[in-house]
Amino acid sequence: RKEVEQDPGPFNVPEGATVAFNCTYSNSASQSFFWYRQDCRKEPKLLMSVYSSGNEDGRFTAQLNRASQYISLLIRDSKLSDSATYLCVVNRRGGGNKLTFGTGTQLKVEL
């Protein structure tokens, strides 16, 4: 089983739609969680950290369910510029600063 699992997509949605991505992780000792965004042939960029209480940043909302080892990202009112691959990232087994990346979920926002 992969340490971090995501549905690869692609998800094709119309502009203005609300879309949600899910991610599961296998290491119950994982402590930190993030969503990164990666554009084609570019480096990943931090979108937001994910906190147990859930957190929101503009049109983006992240949720964490530690009991189910499940992370989600919700994008409201999607824009064409949101088209990218969204990476679910957790800190590695044993903690520390090593990050484990999911394979990413590809989002395509269309007119």
Place this chain on the structure above:
Amino acid sequence: GAVVSQHPSWVICKSGTSVKIECRSLDFQATTMFWYRQFPKQSLMLMATSNEGSKATYEQGVEKDKFLINHASLTLSTLTVTSAHPEDSSFYICSARNLAGGAYEQYFGPGTRLTVT
């Protein structure tokens, strides 16, 4: 946010040659930098952790003699791919942890696309 640069952005080299990639933290000090590799349609895979002033820690399956890492200062880490072969063609990305930042937040360089012919 913190800025990390990489050089070169892309490189094409012949099989058997060595290629050096530089990773710099431009506006902060980084005692720890990480080197990743990403093949097409795959996730980033951590290759090694680069520690300033000490030897790098390599992940299982990564040959330390093939991927030489040097972290000589708090702002620079280098990765040298020695005797490169076509299967080493990949997107190499470094990241750095800001000492003054959160414990697990990392900032990524723009990546280096290596093509070995």
